[in-house]
Amino acid sequence: MTGRKQSGVALYRQVAQDLIGRVDRSELAPGERLEPEGRLAERYGVNRLTVRRALEERAGIVRTEHGVGSFVAEPAVRHRIDDGEASLSESMARRGISVRHHVLAVAQVEPASVEFRFVRYLEDEPWSIGEVQVPAALAPAGWDGSNSVFAAMSAEHAITIKRAETAFGAALAGPEEAGWLEVPVGSALLEVRGFNTDQEGRVVASFAHRIRGDRAEYVVRLPQ
């Protein structure tokens, strides 16, 4: 970083650009730890705050942990939602990717619905924070998070769950989400919301997931 100012490009972007370059050129491998902010600041000859801005800028490529350090993030997981599986868990399990859930809350809501809130982990990495609402009559009794809510539902009751409508949006991670997903506040999240039906078209679940944008990609192939 010789140019310092003058170039017309903000310093923090120059730093961000250099970091990206080092990742692209594989000088920094996924999972690898970066030098502390202070040291990076010295190395680039800028203020520590400037380094921090650069790291924020690259929130998708670099992940930081309070009191620990910054690390190069891993690439994304692609997930198809047109393969007939209603839940991500089964698709991933079939691909040999371990899925587990940490149950945050199980609450009775409305007349007769139960809401599950949970964090989903893929390969022991936090991947999404989700909410699923199902009719109380169909709620899986002792869901322990080892499989999906839907799988538990299907097992306890004789129903097949299908995707009906799915909506995609983008959002920024708030404090709580950031905490569970171990990403900085303000990271990009893919928001996936929708509802599911059983084999006879009855709505049996609605869901909302906020998924780490640096990990997630949903693929839809529409029928011709």
Place this chain on the structure above:
Amino acid sequence: MTGRKQSGVALYRQVAQDLIGRVDRSELAPGERLEPEGRLAERYGVNRLTVRRALEERAGIVRTEHGVGSFVAEPAVRHRIDDGEASLSESMARRGISVRHHVLAVAQVEPASVEFRFVRYLEDEPWSIGEVQVPAALAPAGWDGSNSVFAAMSAEHAITIKRAETAFGAALAGPEEAGWLEVPVGSALLEVRGFNTDQEGRVVASFAHRIRGDRAEYVVRLPQ
């Protein structure tokens, strides 16, 4: 804002929370201008930097313009992609929403492809920045952005364009995107990528859009 520190919640988040609250309670209407950062800082009794962090935090709800001011953003537009239309432009036009494009670049790429880069405006508000690649043989000759690239293609050649595969992801706005979309750097973007085929299943286009997360929502209804 009485609590100042102590509460365990970062000051900038308290400010951000208060701003969100004022928007939710409709004390601030969409499009309305906020007080200058300096004045907000005084009012909340914090440093101007702290106000700036709060505004960044709420990039989806508040939009700032260099040298002008900060404004409350407008709510989102829902878009269905399973209605047979290959392009958003036609769907929106049918809903009475004006769509136009600002062409950033038209470039010859690869052996025989043409790439269009453009900013899409809905109701004269920047909505997405996109790239479309089509075979040179099918490229619309004098696309002026008044309709979609696909519409122009269909008109010039006798083909029907269908969606084939679409992938969704989330990303943060980089400097260039932020500039065109008139959002702060680091805002949430919905990334939609994929390709299209003609009526006979031949790939005739690939596309990548980065859409303002505060404006966009894509809805997919999968066939039963």
Place this chain on the structure above:
DNA sequence: GCAGATTTGTTCGTATGTATG
């Protein structure tokens, strides 16, 4: 379990550059 070192997180004050009207 605790104390200290390390590292990131937050906040302030201040200065200067740049875009807009």
Place this chain on the structure above:
DNA sequence: GCATACATACGAACAAATCTG
């Protein structure tokens, strides 16, 4: 040109989380 308002950058300090001995 000038005033206003946002953009970038620096230095300093302390808080909070984590790790180590």
